[in-house]
Amino acid sequence: MTTRDLDHRDRCAIVGAGRTDYSSRSGRSVLSLATEASLAAIADAGLEPNDVDGIVRCDFDVVAHNDLAHALNLPNLSYWGASGPGGSAPSGMMAQAVGAILSGQATTVLVYRSMNGRSGFRLGKGRLQGQAGAIGGNGSYEEFFVPYGLVSPGQMWAMLAQRHMHTYGTTQEQLGHIAITCRERANANPNAQMATRGLSLDDYLSSPIISTPLRLPDYCLETDGACAVVVTSAARSVDTDKPPVLIRAIAQGAVQGMQPGLASPALMREDPLSLPSVTVAKRLYQRAGMGPEDIDVAQFYDCFTITVLVQLEDYGFCQPGEGGPFAASGAIGKGGSLPINTSGGNLSDGYIHGMSHIVEGVLQMRGESTSQVPDAETCLVTSGLPIITGAMILRKAA
Amino acid sequence: MSELDLRPVPCTDDPDTGGFWEAAARGELAIRVCSDCGQVLHLPKAYCHGCGSWNTAWQVVAPTGTLYSWTTTERELRPGFVPPYTIVCVELDDAPGVRLVGYLDGRPQLESGMPMSATFEVAQGGVVIPQWQPA
Ligand SMILES: [Zn+2]
Numbered sequence: 209m210t211t212r213d214l215d216h217r218d219r220c221a222i223v224g225a226g227r228t229d230y231s232s233r234s235g236r237s238v239l240s241l242a243t244e245a246s247l248a249a250i251a252d253a254g255l256e257p258n259d260v261d262g263i264v265r266c267d268f269d270v271v272a273h274n275d276l277a278h279a280l281n282l283p284n285l286s287y288w289g290a291s292g293p294g295g296s297a298p299s300g301m302m303a304q305a306v307g308a309i310l311s312g313q314a315t316t317v318l319v320y321r322s323m324n325g326r327s328g329f330r331l332g333k334g335r336l337q338g339q340a341g342a343i344g345g346n347g348s349y350e351e352f353f354v355p356y357g358l359v360s361p362g363q364m365w366a367m368l369a370q371r372h373m374h375t376y377g378t379t380q381e382q383l384g385h386i387a388i389t390c391r392e393r394a395n396a397n398p399n400a401q402m403a404t405r406g407l408s409l410d411d412y413l414s415s416p417i418i419s420t421p422l423r424l425p426d427y428c429l430e431t432d433g434a435c436a437v438v439v440t441s442a443a444r445s446v447d448t449d450k451p452p453v454l455i456r457a458i459a460q461g462a463v464q465g466m467q468p469g470l471a472s473p474a475l476m477r478e479d480p481l482s483l484p485s486v487t488v489a490k491r492l493y494q495r496a497g498m499g500p501e502d503i504d505v506a507q508f509y510d511c512f513t514i515t516v517l518v519q520l521e522d523y524g525f526c527q528p529g530e531g532g533p534f535a536a537s538g539a540i541g542k543g544g545s546l547p548i549n550t551s552g553g554n555l556s557d558g559y560i561h562g563m564s565h566i567v568e569g570v571l572q573m574r575g576e577s578t579s580q581v582p583d584a585e586t587c588l589v590t591s592g593l594p595i596i597t598g599a600m601i602l603r604k605a606a
Numbered sequence: 607m608s609e610l611d612l613r614p615v616p617c618t619d620d621p622d623t624g625g626f627w628e629a630a631a632r633g634e635l636a637i638r639v640c641s642d643c644g645q646v647l648h649l650p651k652a653y654c655h656g657c658g659s660w661n662t663a664w665q666v667v668a669p670t671g672t673l674y675s676w677t678t679t680e681r682e683l684r685p686g687f688v689p690p691y692t693i694v695c696v697e698l699d700d701a702p703g704v705r706l707v708g709y710l711d712g713r714p715q716l717e718s719g720m721p722m723s724a725t726f727e728v729a730q731g732g733v734v735i736p737q738w739q740p741a
Contacts, residue, residue, distance in 0.1 A: 333683050342617040349649045351616035351623060355735060356709040357679065357687040366677035367695055374675070374718040419679040468649065475675075475695050476649055478703045 215495060218603065220306045221445035221452035224253025224438035225570040230401050230558035232326040234432035242271045242322035243279040245434035253438045254449030255316065260438070261285060262314030264301040266321050266561060267292030270329075276320065287314035293470045294331070295511060295592025297321070298562040299600050303458045305439040315440060321563035322434035330430050334359035335470060353472040361471035362427055362512060366419040368480060368594070369514040373421065375481065375529065378517065380421055382532030384412035386513040387425040387555055389540050394552025397578040401429055402556040426513040428554035435563035437570065445605075452605050453573040456586070457496035460598035461487035467595055474594040484597045485522035485590070493524070496601045500524035503601070504584040505572050506546055507565035509592050510553040519590060520546075523599070542579055550579040562591045569602045612686030615733045623650045625664040630734045633726050636664040637701055648704045667700035669724035670741065674705055678713045696722045696738045708738030716740065 226248025228234075228241050250257055257280045263273040265288075273288040287308045291300030298321065305317035325331060336343060336354055344351025358364065372378045391407035394400035407425055415423045445452035463484040467473035474480055493499050500523060508516045517531035525546055526534035534540070540548045551557040551568040558564060569587040571577040590599040618627035629636035638650035641663050645656035653660055678692045692710040697703070708724075721741035729735050 336614075337684060339614075343614040345617035345620035345623070347622070349623065351618075351620070351627075352649065353707060354684075355614050355616045355729070356693055356707045356737075357613075357684070357691055358693045358707055359684045359687075363677050363679060363683075363693060367675040367693070370677060371675040371718070417678075417680045419677045419681070422677075472707075473649060475707070476705055480674075 216306050216310055217457055218454045219442050220309050220439055220455045221442050222437050222570050223440050223445050223448040223452050224249040225567045226252055227435045227567055228433045230431045230433040234324055238322045238324055239271050239275055239279055241434035242276050242320050245436040246280060246318055246320055249436040249438045257282060259316050260318045262287035262308050262317035264289045264304045264319045266297035268294045269322060271322050295561045296597050298566055299458055299591040299598025300460050302600055303460060309441050317439045318436060320436035321561050324432045325559055326430040326432050332360055332430055349468055349473055358472055363419045364471045365512040365514050366422045369421055371481060378532035382536045383426055383513040384409055385536045386516045387412055390549045390553045390555040393550050393579045394556035397551050400552040400557040402552060428511050428559040431558035433558050433560055435560045435567045437566055451574055453570045454603045454605050456601040456603040457492055458600040459488050459492035459495055461491055462596050463487055483518055483522055483594050485519050485593060488597050488599050489523045492599050502586055503588045504586050505581040506548045506588040507569050508548055509562050509590045510549055510555050515593055547581050550577050565589050573602050573604045609686055609688055611730060615730050618733060622652055626650060629664060630726060630736050634666050635669050635724055635736055636666050637704055638662050639665045646701055646704055667698055671696040671698045671722050673716060673718055673720045673722050676716050694738050
């Protein structure tokens with residue numbers, strides 16, 4: 209058996225994608241949101257719920273696989289799995305779907321993320337909000353962070369941004385260009401939460417500070433909503449309604465100085481500015497037989513603007529330390545060399561913990577995006593940082 | 607009830623991390639190191655990934671360091687922490703690459719690389735928490 213026989217390149221496809229409306233108060237259960245997004249993805253593929261025999265979820269989702277199987281009535285369920293932590297999940301969830309299909313454990317896998325992220329549990333206030341008594345222990349290591357007021361991923365990313373500024377001369381204006389770019393894409397997307405609200409550089413620079421040096425538009429939009437996609441084998445995908453979008457390659461990875469937890473422990477790594485996206489980029493491009501020069505459009509996980517900036521470097525679109533000038537150059541805008549986050553992203557469309565990035569990648573590869581990149585044939589989609597991460601390359605079927 | 611009473615205290619009796627808080631109670635900073643190969647194990651853990659040993663010890667280090675980064679938080683995220691407040695991330699002089707965080711009131715003037723020194727704050731219930739301030 210050769211290496212080629214073992215790999216997953218172009219052997220599975222996304223055949224359906226769905227989402228609910230995004231809002232700050234859905235007034236509905238997280239299970240109802242998951243059900244609606246799943247039904248939309250299944251219908252988009254021209255399939256019936258009964259065709260689904262696999263489900264993969266995010267470890268932070270309050271909807272369990274069997275909860276969703278109950279809602280959809282899936283008696284043929286034969287595979288389920290979960291990935292995480294949190295926003296790093298979507299690429300790992302897709303990797304499990306591909307693994308299940310290629311190993312014969314499932315034929316048609318539903319991958320979803322559902323959250324009342326604004327009206328319900330707000331991740332921006334930290335995972336341990338409301339927990340009484342002594343904090344930490346049991347391998348959580350939160351005793352080194354929460355008692356000091358370091359409770360939220362935004363504060364950790366703010367410290368990385370400050371260090372990036374110190375080390376490389378990155379500026380607030382350069383971060384602002386990422387927020388503005390995502391807002392411009394949202395302004396073209398009637399479904400985005402920021403569809404009708406513009407953002408100029410002056411607006412950005414006069415917006416309130418949340419945690420220095422990050423301002424309100426540097427932060428994603430805590431959102432109520434859900435997204436789902438349906439994955440099947442490339443062979444079966446020819447029978448579905450829409451043009452299949454091939455999964456060219458997926459990769460997950462860690463980094464030297466591995467740390468536990470969700471976000472804050474990244475500060476305890478030997479070099480906190482060295483992120484797992486470097487490892488994942490190398491592995492992903494190798495598996496895809498591609499390089500950054502082959503990517504036509506990218507959906508970068510954007511919990512914060514700084515998160516995008518470091519990934520521009522790590523995925524090879526500019527040199528280490530040059531993420532700021534690259535972001536400000538116009539390269540990431542519509543008509544640039546690497547248009548990014550074409551639905552508006554976490555920052556201006558809605559924060560569905562990285563699943564909306566996959567949905568938008570599918571739309572780009574079908575030519576259906578509200579900010580369609582002409583002739584785009586490949587899309588990079590990344591998932592959350594900074595402890596571990598994952599990414600995938602989607603490709604238009606020939 | 608004061609704001610300080612609302613501040614969460616650390617778990618101090620975890621088998622992996624408890625030695626840090628025991629040292630703090632004595633007014634010392636300690637990091638966990640492998641007794642066989644000297645590998646620093648931070649965040650603290652019982653197994654040495656460097657040599658495979660389970661023999662570890664708590665090594666007292668100087669309560670001094672340099673400022674790696676900081677952020678001043680202007681929004682209330684959790685009761686007990688009234689904005690504005692500042693979180694500092696300090697790299698230890700005695701253990702390069704090993705960092706700890708601290709809390710400071712308000713918006714202190716700080717710069718990367720400045721010298722910092724540890725203080726030992728007695729929090730709710732008598733728990734001692736190492737903190738950092740400009741030296
Ligand atoms: Zn050792």
